[in-house]
Amino acid sequence: MSEQKFTRRDFLQSACISVGALAASGSGVSALAADNKKDSGNKDGLPSVDVLVIGSGGAGLRAAVAVRKKYPNLSVVVVNKGMPSRNATCMAEGGINGVIDFEHGDSHELHAYDTVKGSDFLGDQDAIIKFVEKATEAIHELDYAGMPFNRQKNNTVARRFAGGAKYERCNYAADKTGSILMHTCLDEAITRGVKFLLDHYLLDVAMDGDKCEGAVLLDMQTGDVTPVLAKAVVLATGGYTRVFFNRTSTPFNASGDGIAAALRAGLAFKDPEMLQFHPTGIRTGGALITEAARGLGGKLINNKGERFMSKYSKRMELAPRDIVARSIETEIRLGNAFGEGMSSYVLLDLTHLSEEQIMNELPQIRHVGLLFDGMDLVKEPIPIRPTAHYSMGGIEIAKFDDMSTHLPGLFAAGETSCASIHGANRLGGNSLTDTTVTGKLAGEGAGEYASKQTGFGSGKHAHELAQKWQAKFKEITSGGTSNEMYDLREEFGKQNWDNMGIYRTGDKLEAHAKSLEEFQAKYDALKIPNPNMTYNTALIDYLEFGNLIMLARCACLGALERKECRGAHFREDYPKRDDVNFLKHSIVTLKDGKPTLAYKDVVITKYPVEERKY
Amino acid sequence: MKIIIERFDGKKKYESTYELRIDEVKGQTLLSLLQYIKRTQDITLNFTAACRMAICGACAVRVNGHSYLACDTKMEELLEEYENPESMRISPLNNFRVITDLVVDWEPSIENLRKVKPTITPKSEFSEKTGCVQTQADVDAIKKQWDCILCGCCASECNKLEADASDYMQPFVFTHAYRAADDSRSKDPMIHLKPAIANGLWNCVHCQECVDRCPKGISSFGDIESLRVMAMKKGLNEGMGPAHAEAFLLDMVEGDGRLNEIKLALRSEGVLANTTKLDIAYNLMKAGKMNPLHIFGGEKIEGHAELVKMVEAARKAEKEGTIK
Numbered sequence: 001m002s003e004q005k006f007t008r009r010d011f012l013q014s015a016c017i018s019v020g021a022l023a024a025s026g027s028g029v030s031a032l033a034a035d036n037k038k039d040s041g042n043k044d045g046l047p048s049v050d051v052l053v054i055g056s057g058g059a060g061l062r063a064a065v066a067v068r069k070k071y072p073n074l075s076v077v078v079v080n081k082g083m084p085s086r087n088a089t090c091m092a093e094g095g096i097n098g099v100i101d102f103e104h105g106d107s108h109e110l111h112a113y114d115t116v117k118g119s120d121f122l123g124d125q126d127a128i129i130k131f132v133e134k135a136t137e138a139i140h141e142l143d144y145a146g147m148p149f150n151r152q153k154n155n156t157v158a159r160r161f162a163g164g165a166k167y168e169r170c171n172y173a174a175d176k177t178g179s180i181l182m183h184t185c186l187d188e189a190i191t192r193g194v195k196f197l198l199d200h201y202l203l204d205v206a207m208d209g210d211k212c213e214g215a216v217l218l219d220m221q222t223g224d225v226t227p228v229l230a231k232a233v234v235l236a237t238g239g240y241t242r243v244f245f246n247r248t249s250t251p252f253n254a255s256g257d258g259i260a261a262a263l264r265a266g267l268a269f270k271d272p273e274m275l276q277f278h279p280t281g282i283r284t285g286g287a288l289i290t291e292a293a294r295g296l297g298g299k300l301i302n303n304k305g306e307r308f309m310s311k312y313s314k315r316m317e318l319a320p321r322d323i324v325a326r327s328i329e330t331e332i333r334l335g336n337a338f339g340e341g342m343s344s345y346v347l348l349d350l351t352h353l354s355e356e357q358i359m360n361e362l363p364q365i366r367h368v369g370l371l372f373d374g375m376d377l378v379k380e381p382i383p384i385r386p387t388a389h390y391s392m393g394g395i396e397i398a399k400f401d402d403m404s405t406h407l408p409g410l411f412a413a414g415e416t417s418c419a420s421i422h423g424a425n426r427l428g429g430n431s432l433t434d435t436t437v438t439g440k441l442a443g444e445g446a447g448e449y450a451s452k453q454t455g456f457g458s459g460k461h462a463h464e465l466a467q468k469w470q471a472k473f474k475e476i477t478s479g480g481t482s483n484e485m486y487d488l489r490e491e492f493g494k495q496n497w498d499n500m501g502i503y504r505t506g507d508k509l510e511a512h513a514k515s516l517e518e519f520q521a522k523y524d525a526l527k528i529p530n531p532n533m534t535y536n537t538a539l540i541d542y543l544e545f546g547n548l549i550m551l552a553r554c555a556c557l558g559a560l561e562r563k564e565c566r567g568a569h570f571r572e573d574y575p576k577r578d579d580v581n582f583l584k585h586s587i588v589t590l591k592d593g594k595p596t597l598a599y600k601d602v603v604i605t606k607y608p609v610e611e612r613k614y
Numbered sequence: 615m616k617i618i619i620e621r622f623d624g625k626k627k628y629e630s631t632y633e634l635r636i637d638e639v640k641g642q643t644l645l646s647l648l649q650y651i652k653r654t655q656d657i658t659l660n661f662t663a664a665c666r667m668a669i670c671g672a673c674a675v676r677v678n679g680h681s682y683l684a685c686d687t688k689m690e691e692l693l694e695e696y697e698n699p700e701s702m703r704i705s706p707l708n709n710f711r712v713i714t715d716l717v718v719d720w721e722p723s724i725e726n727l728r729k730v731k732p733t734i735t736p737k738s739e740f741s742e743k744t745g746c747v748q749t750q751a752d753v754d755a756i757k758k759q760w761d762c763i764l765c766g767c768c769a770s771e772c773n774k775l776e777a778d779a780s781d782y783m784q785p786f787v788f789t790h791a792y793r794a795a796d797d798s799r800s801k802d803p804m805i806h807l808k809p810a811i812a813n814g815l816w817n818c819v820h821c822q823e824c825v826d827r828c829p830k831g832i833s834s835f836g837d838i839e840s841l842r843v844m845a846m847k848k849g850l851n852e853g854m855g856p857a858h859a860e861a862f863l864l865d866m867v868e869g870d871g872r873l874n875e876i877k878l879a880l881r882s883e884g885v886l887a888n889t890t891k892l893d894i895a896y897n898l899m900k901a902g903k904m905n906p907l908h909i910f911g912g913e914k915i916e917g918h919a920e921l922v923k924m925v926e927a928a929r930k931a932e933k934e935g936t937i938k
Contacts, residue, residue, distance in 0.1 A: 083720040085764050086664035086672040100745075143745035146734040146797060148760055151750040158750075173760075179669050180760055187732035187790070190724060198721050199713070221713050251664035287667045368667055371643070371686060486653040530658040534624030535714040537660045538652075 042229050042456040046463075049195075050074035050450045052215060052230035053443075054202050054258060057087035058178070058432065059414025060236035061185035062439025063446065064194040071447035076194050079217060081201040081253060081540065085186055088238050088250050088415070089435055092178025093290030093364060094162060095170035096142075096432035098135035101159070106167035108132045115430060116607045118164040118320050119423025120567035121583065122271070124603035127400040127419045131437060138436040139171050147184035149173050150361075161295045162428035164320035164614070170429035175290050175364045181432055185439075200226070201540060202257045203469050205233065205265040205410060206462035212409035213457025215261075216465045220540065223533020225469045227462035231450035232409050234442045235262060239391030239415035241275060242544070243552040244501070245493025247342075248388035249281055249288035255544035256551045258416040262395045263550065267405055269588045270418040270600075272551065273558030274392035276426055276568045277502050279324035281387025283345045284372040289365045289384055291428040293350055294318055296361060300328065301347040301381060302336040308346075319614045322425045322568045325386040329502045338383065347381035386502060390426055392568065393555070394418035396587065402445025403438050409449060413442035420585065420602070424567020477539065480527030485538070488526070489545050492519050496552055500559055505573045509560040516553045523549055554595045558586040561597055579609055615639060616701035617651065619659065622712050630656065631701075644692065645673050645684035648704075648716075661716035668829065671765035675716050676705045681767035683829040707770040709779065718766070726783040729809045730791035734800040752798035759793035759837060761830040762786050768824035768834050774817055782814035785824040785834030792837035795844060803844060810841055816855020 042048050051067050053060045056078050067076045078084065099106050111132040116123050143149060143157060150158035150173055162170035173180040199220040206214050206227065214229040240256025241248045248254070263269055279300075280289040294300075294317040302308045312327040313319035319327075331337050332344045339345050350358065355378045358366055362377075369375045369382045395412040397419040398404050403411050414435045421434055499512035523546060528538050564578035565571055584599040617632045632651050639647060645663055652659045661684075663673040668686035675684055677692060696702065710718035740746040769775060769784035791810040795803035818838045825833040846856055 082662055082664070082672065083764070084724070086662070086670045088665075090670050090763070091665050091667065137743075140745035141742055144736055144740060144742045146736070146794065146799065148748075148753050148756060148797070151748055151753055155747045155749050157745065174757075176669070176761070179763065183760065183762075183764075184733075187727075187794075190728050191731045191733035196721070196724055198719075198724075221719075251670060252666070253664050285666070364669065371668065371688075482657040483654055485657075528657065532623055532658065535660050535717050537662070537717075538657045 042459060046214075046227050046229050046459045048214075048229040048456050049077045050230065051076045051232050051234065051443075051446045052228060053078045053234045053236060053446075054215060055087075055236035055238060055414070055416065056080040056084035056186075056196070057236065057238055057414060058089035058182050058185055058435035059416070059439035059442070060234065061182070061189045061194075062436055063234045063236060063411075063413055063443030064189050065185065065192055066440045066443025067447040067450075068189075068192040068194055070444055071451050074447055074450055077197050078189065078194055079197045079200045079202065079215075081199070081220065081257075083198055084196055085182065086251065086253065087182065088254050089182040089432070090179040091249070091251060091288065092181070092432050093175040093288060094292040094295070095160065095172030095177045095429050096139065096181065096436065097162065097165070097169050097427065097429035098139040098171060098433055099132070099167075099169050100136055100139050100157060100171065101169075104167070106169055108136070110166055111135065111169060113607055114165050115421065115427055116423075117612055118425055118427040118430075119421075120322075120425055120577065120612050121579070121604075121607075121609045122274070122420070122423030122566055122585070122602055124400075124420035124423075125605040125607055126603050128421055129606065130400060131419075131421050131433070134437040134441070135433045138433060138440070141440075142181060142184060142436065145184050145188050147173065147181055160292060161318060163291055163294070163315075163318050163324070164427045165429070170292075170295070172292065174360070175292055175362045178432060181436070199535070201543065202235075202237065202261055203543075204465045205235075205261045205407075206457070206459075206465055207265060207407070208457030208459075208461060210408065211457065212265075212407050213459065214462050216462055216469060218469070218543075220535050223473070223536065225466045225473070227459060227466045229456040229459055229462065230409075231453040231456065232411060232446035234403075234446045235259075235395065235410065235412045235416050236414050236439065236442070237416050239394070240548060240551045241388040241391055243275075243493070243548050243555065244388040244497045245489055245548075247281070247286045247493070247497050249278055249286055250389070253544070255547050256391070256416075257544065257547050258412065259395055260547035260550050262405065262407075262410070262412070263554070263588075263590050265407060265410070266589070267407055267410075268396040269393060269551070269554050270396040270420070271393035271424075271558065271586050272554040272588050273556075273562055273569050273586060274422075274424050274567065275388060275500075275555065276321060276390040276392060277325040277386040278389035279321055279328055279386050280348055280384040281389075282368055282372045283339070283343065283383035283385055286385075286387035287368050287372060288387065288389070289348060289368065289382070290362070291321070293348060293362060293365060294324075296350070296357075297352060299349040300324070301349055302331045303338050303346075304336060306336075308336065313614045315614045320425055321389075321428060322570075323614060325502055326570060328384075328386055332385070345383035345385045348377075348384045349381035350377045351379065351381065353378075388497075388501075390422075390431060391415050392418070392422040392424065392426055393558075393586075401441065402448065403442035404445055404449070409453075411442040411446045411449075413438040417442075423602075424569055473533070473539070476526070476542065477528050477531040477533070477536070480529045482529060485526055485528065485542060485545065488519065488522055489541075492545075492549065492552070500552070500556055502570060504559055504569070504571050506560065506563070506571070507573075509556060513553070513556045513560060516549065516556055520549050520553065554588040557595045557597050558588060562586060577612075583609065615699070617647070618701055618703045619651075619715070620703070620705040621659075621715050622706075624714055630659070632656070639689050639693070642689045643685055644675070644677065644682060644687040644689060647689055648673075648675075648684060660714045669763060671763035674707055674765040674767050674770070674829075676707060676770060678703055679705075681707060681770040681827050683765050683767060686829050707766050709769050709772060709775040709784075710766060720764075720766075723764070723766070723769070723784055723787070726787045726813070727790055729783070729813055730787055730794070730806050731809065732790040732794050732806070734794050734797045735802060735805055736799045737801045740799060746799045748798050755798070756793045756796055758832055759789050762789050762832055763830065765829060767827045767829055768832075771823035771827045773821045773823060774814075774819045777819075782817045785818075785838070787813075788815065788818075788841060789832060789834045789837045792841050795841065804848065807841060807844055807848065807850070811845055811850060815841055815845065816853065816858070
């Protein structure tokens, strides 16, 4: 389909025709040839696009731009379950890692080593070595695309320290780096002719034989189920830390839709138990206080007035996230914290900074302190506690160079994907790098793949899936009580936090695995008392919740069987790292709807496995 | 208290009223209150939210007619602002198509952003391989505009959009055009400026409501003014808007210091065009808002000499390059 001819209106009209016809004709294959793509294989005339990107955070937008730049003849559509700019990328604060100054001792080797060590040696070194080189390119590309980084005195991009890094290589734009980066990418996508399909929710990935043929979407505005054919699909739907519903820094929509869809399509979920806890979430609600606050000398203080990090790490507050997060939780357990239960906290002290410095470098987090706790960090230390922050695990990537998955035609990028850059613990500043680097690679990979395809898939599977979903929606919107689902979700989040959180034990995880199956059974019986399909947000909440339960079950299985401590995964009953048995990736797939676990070796090329000390 | 929410189910409009105790309201943000209502009273209520910390822009709505970013608005502050009212009315953003309840359609906004090509085309000395060079002062010049989170509060308040949206764009679109045009790395501001002019730059009615309601303290009005100055400097001074601005200055300096509406209209739009506006002029005169005799000039305002001095000093400084 040529880009000129493609408008959203056409797209939607053909989508609606197809779904209407689908409903009318039962098997529904015949009447849809209006699209008349004789050579395309798209016999049903389903809406089609060369590259379909699902998700519009940094990774999705970078992927779309990459296609447009390298393959300008291909059409690209970015799908989002809302307006494109409502995503987790814009919430990133501290900065984006990438060495741009090679004059003062820093190098790609050091960035790679820090990342490998940060990952607790669970990162794949072949991918990481390529990743850090691409990181440098990414900073310059973003600068060239118009991202207004803060600047140093010599007018190059400004940098600061991030946890676990030996040199200042965290490039930043105040403490809104993610927002500014994402808007740079959005502006570029808009300028370069990327089309957006707003208010569409990913239901499933469709296959033609052993190839990806497109996706099935829910048009949230109308309630129509829309099969869309694509030569290549990029999943960039973000992470799944909303499994801890009440205590996470991520947005409400971080429900891992892409990972869940990939699992249902038969792909593997790699290292699902690797969930990062950020040390400094605001006491009330867990919104993020950036690591840059500690990079600028922020001190962590317990109820005895001690700067307690001295007990845990030589690097003090700038130890990696997993270590700082556990140190704070340990202080809470020792009774050295303020408050009680879920509202326990320690203090983060930034009062050594001037108001001017804070307004220049940390204005956003000052705002967060005032908004949620009514406290001004210019004047007083603010209460913080760890908060679930990032999913290291994700869809298993077959090849880092193009971010392809094991399903031909399906690519993944950003937090959705797991190319094993971050292993068991992601370093601060590496997520925006991940989003930018893997987004571009996936876009170029999908573009290349699409340009080699002679036509679209048959649409048969997409069609079948669409029918299945339509029937399901009719059934689940036919009853139930108002707060049943939300009460269940609340309880689900709390139990995940208590049993699959920062400290884990075999007993707790075993019980939790059972309890998650009960959650699944309750969920399967749920109904929503709102049959109106016009932008039915309760239905979206329902679908997201279903994905979260599935992903939590996978994470729980991975955590239960990984009988060691590594990075963010901390087992009190196995307090040491076990390289003999667990220098391996957990690979979880679905068999008859149940998660099953296998392992895969970590790729070690350059950096020998050693004790991880900070 | 009563929370009244304006509803739309895709076919018909109606209202829902939710009774809440004051202790259920206090301590909440407007967003958490909406979530509380959805969770406990009415699962059919639709609104959008994502980050809940004022950075993603998803949850802007109107309270008693004015736009607020719901996650960034504490209920206590609202109660104080409206003097502890018995009820509050929540409605979707104005000047957007409503899809349902508090959910609005963003697609036309994206298409408007597309018109002004919001990404810079960097100068030829820069490259994608090595990036750009920019001073912190040049970053600071556009830093505020980059705080825009596309929440739509400004567009909701815009009087021009409400009167006629056919020849105008959302205020934030102009902010995006300005930050690209004014970026020191940009090769050519015209890329963004020309489509801004073609799509209503001179049609802003100066009400400044957009400035008043922006949760990030951005002045889209100011950015529109800056773009206009840029246009005049680039010689893009043909058409009604620039003539209007010139007429303003002429009145201030060479006239009596009073804005002469009759001359303004005649100078801006020409005599012929104005014959169609006689009815407006008549109404203005009847209401005492315009004196027809002013076409011959009126008394100079107090301090007119100082005003002339100020404008002349500014012109001189501009020539010397001390101000931009």
